[in-house]
Amino acid sequence: MSDIKKTKIVTPQSLGLPKSGEMSGSEAIIKMLLAHGVKTVFGYPGGAIMPFYDALFDYQKELHHVLVRHEQGAAHAAEGYANASGEVGVCIATSGPGATNLVTGIADAMMDSVPMVAITGQVVSPLLGTDAFQETDVIGITIPITKWNCQMTDPKDIPYMMAKAFYVARHGRPGPVVVDITKDAQINTFDWKDIDFKIKPQKHYAQRYSDAKLQRAADLINAAERPLLLVGHGVLIGDACHETCQFMEKGNIPAAATYLGLSAVPTDHPLYMGMLGMHGNYAPNILTNEADLIIGLGMRFDDRVTGNLKHYAIKAKIIHIEIDPAEVGKIIKPTVSLIGEAKDVLTELLPLLENKDRSAWLARFSEGKKKELETVIESAIHPKEGALRTSEVINLLSELTNHNAVVVSDVGQQQMMTARYYQFKKPRSYVGSGGLGTMGYALPAAIGAAFAIKDRPVLAIIGDGGFQMTIQELGTIAQEKLSVKIVIMNNNYLGMVRQWQELFFAKRYSATPMHNPNFVKICEGYGIESMKVSERSQIKSAIEKMLSTPGAFCLEVAVETEQNVWPMVPAGASVSDIRLK
Amino acid sequence: MKKRHTITVLTENTPGVLHRITSVFTKRKVNIESLTVSETEHEEISRFTVVFYSEPEFVSQLVRPIQKIVEVVDAFASDDETLLYKEIAFLRVGFSSEWERADIEKMATKNNGKVILANGRTMVIEITGEEDEVDRFRDMLKAYPLKTFVRSGRIAIKRELTEELLDHTLDE
Ligand SMILES: Cc1ncc(C[n+]2csc(CCOP(=O)(O)OP(=O)(O)O)c2C)c(N)n1
Numbered sequence A: 001m002s003d004i005k006k007t008k009i010v011t012p013q014s015l016g017l018p019k020s021g022e023m024s025g026s027e028a029i030i031k032m033l034l035a036h037g038v039k040t041v042f043g044y045p046g047g048a049i050m051p052f053y054d055a056l057f058d059y060q061k062e063l064h065h066v067l068v069r070h071e072q073g074a075a076h077a078a079e080g081y082a083n084a085s086g087e088v089g090v091c092i093a094t095s096g097p098g099a100t101n102l103v104t105g106i107a108d109a110m111m112d113s114v115p116m117v118a119i120t121g122q123v124v125s126p127l128l129g130t131d132a133f134q135e136t137d138v139i140g141i142t143i144p145i146t147k148w149n150c151q152m153t154d155p156k157d158i159p160y161m162m163a164k165a166f167y168v169a170r171h172g173r174p175g176p177v178v179v180d181i182t183k184d185a186q187i188n189t190f191d192w193k194d195i196d197f198k199i200k201p202q203k204h205y206a207q208r209y210s211d212a213k214l215q216r217a218a219d220l221i222n223a224a225e226r227p228l229l230l231v232g233h234g235v236l237i238g239d240a241c242h243e244t245c246q247f248m249e250k251g252n253i254p255a256a257a258t259y260l261g262l263s264a265v266p267t268d269h270p271l272y273m274g275m276l277g278m279h280g281n282y283a284p285n286i287l288t289n290e291a292d293l294i295i296g297l298g299m300r301f302d303d304r305v306t307g308n309l310k311h312y313a314i315k316a317k318i319i320h321i322e323i324d325p326a327e328v329g330k331i332i333k334p335t336v337s338l339i340g341e342a343k344d345v346l347t348e349l350l351p352l353l354e355n356k357d358r359s360a361w362l363a364r365f366s367e368g369k370k371k372e373l374e375t376v377i378e379s380a381i382h383p384k385e386g387a388l389r390t391s392e393v394i395n396l397l398s399e400l401t402n403h404n405a406v407v408v409s410d411v412g413q414q415q416m417m418t419a420r421y422y423q424f425k426k427p428r429s430y431v432g433s434g435g436l437g438t439m440g441y442a443l444p445a446a447i448g449a450a451f452a453i454k455d456r457p458v459l460a461i462i463g464d465g466g467f468q469m470t471i472q473e474l475g476t477i478a479q480e481k482l483s484v485k486i487v488i489m490n491n492n493y494l495g496m497v498r499q500w501q502e503l504f505f506a507k508r509y510s511a512t513p514m515h516n517p518n519f520v521k522i523c524e525g526y527g528i529e530s531m532k533v534s535e536r537s538q539i540k541s542a543i544e545k546m547l548s549t550p551g552a553f554c555l556e557v558a559v560e561t562e563q564n565v566w567p568m569v570p571a572g573a574s575v576s577d578i579r580l581k
Numbered sequence B: 001m002k003k004r005h006t007i008t009v010l011t012e013n014t015p016g017v018l019h020r021i022t023s024v025f026t027k028r029k030v031n032i033e034s035l036t037v038s039e040t041e042h043e044e045i046s047r048f049t050v051v052f053y054s055e056p057e058f059v060s061q062l063v064r065p066i067q068k069i070v071e072v073v074d075a076f077a078s079d080d081e082t083l084l085y086k087e088i089a090f091l092r093v094g095f096s097s098e099w100e101r102a103d104i105e106k107m108a109t110k111n112n113g114k115v116i117l118a119n120g121r122t123m124v125i126e127i128t129g130e131e132d133e134v135d136r137f138r139d140m141l142k143a144y145p146l147k148t149f150v151r152s153g154r155i156a157i158k159r160e161l162t163e164e165l166l167d168h169t170l171d172e
């Protein structure tokens, strides 16, 4: 697998494709998937993709197809697989409604730079554009939400287009690719002897800065009294976690992670100061406006991280290390930018870095940490009375899994609590929907993660609202006999929206209370063991039971209905106006 | 202040690229003033010339996402000062007497225009020039009924031979 990733030029030979012989388009799709190391795909059949499914019947040993219960689930499962493994996730759908059901997952992958290849069936080519049965303009629909897409009407285009799809999806800043294949292209045949292509790196994948610029960045870092490193998703994607820690340690530079950068640096690293952003930690937010240098590493200064831009990093020079030139200067104008892979840039920067004592600056973080611990964290994870709190359950889950699970969370309060209170030890331990904030992500993404991760527990933490958006994927978990541990944080509210209503809309709880079904019975209906807890005295044993039960398990926790996530940077406020209550 | 800018895009000649390029403008809510697509000296490469108004600082926000498009070989922005540029326009103008006809013809010739067709009580004038020249000529003919007005998009070429690959000037 890793060889394929490193290969700079892709040809039929480098992929080990057949040299000759007649083959149908459908079978060629499968050959191309196998040539790219794909072992698991997530999909749902239908008319326009049936020839492919028919060919798949002969390859069940080599290529495992996971039948999801809704195509959105296939897309999120592919994302979960990609995020947990670093490999390309593959999803498959039929034309029309099948393809449009993928759209949310594709958009999510685009936002979060997730390498994905989505294969969609299409009506036969003579009917293209005639509003044929189940025809939609998939190319048109997905242009704004894909890194690249293409349509194939001729089977002999399939090898090249599929190779290019994988290449584009995983190289540079990764992203989703849609390949739309007409039914006749799946059925018709071609001869491999007519296949030849050469895919070369695109120019903008290359590193683009001079030595002088690198030195300027190093000078800025060495001169800084109060630097702060912002660790983004790019560090995980670019496999630069080790170099990032070296960088922090050599310069005594404190670091904070973006939401998608979680787990790139171990939570207990002495220089790790927590998460940035709206519900991030107190110290890194407030000290963003004290820092004299901000180093953005593989991140894009998202508005959830920066808060009000007019009052962001007010005393700081900015170094932006980023693979995607389009992100540089988009939100923040850097003093120096270094375009390249995080790993390469850090490797070049490290020797230029001076070891510097920054203990006074680091002490400010300790102060902030202490303040947050006393005012927020202590009561969040060790409450003495009242109903169970989401935060304490997450904290307990972290302890009882030895901080070693791959954690997938949905969207809402339970997501922010997970991000805040689960302790991460290893890279790629956290899987979540960042830029798009897609409710319904977690259950299918956990399915994908469970196919990527076999030696650690996969924990899905989901709200009562989000669970019901993709609840049907319980069927997939049951059919695949997957060992996913599901925790439903049931507050009987669309909690995060309710929190905003409480704080900013005079407690007018418009359309946020939820009347929920009996989740335990639903799980039982699917044949998934399940239980519900509401007492503090029972939560530990319930989690232990979940973890020790082989296979899937769903634990519903009745949590405090109106707990809020603190701290919070209110929308439109400066990061240094972060509220502790 | 908003200024007129040109983005030139060199791309592989495949369907869908136009949609990708315009979608960058749509996403940023920038209106395209004119757009020309044509072949180039390289058989498999197409040239898009896109003209729009924008704050100068904002132009890179459009160029860079365009550069990222997989099929795009190169994309760069230029100010009018660094370009040679022209467009072509056809004006179908009505007249009601021989004297008027002669007057129009005289105006056309004086302004590098050419009468390329005359039938009945209308004639078609072709004019080539910078957008402002075409606008001025159209204004000059105000006295006569303008039946049809067609203008091409801009074609542009850099004054200097520096069709460099991707700009390196990303920071201040
Ligand atoms: C698909 C989708 N629809 C709507 C939203 C807006 N939204 C964000 S959080 C949230 C509430 C989530 O409620 P729940 O799943 O119960 O989680 P909780 O916040 O209560 O933990 C909503 C509606 C969203 N993010 N995604």
Ligand SMILES: [Mg+2]
Pocket: A463, A464, A465, A489, A490, A491, A492, A493, A494, A495
């Ligand atoms: Mg809820």
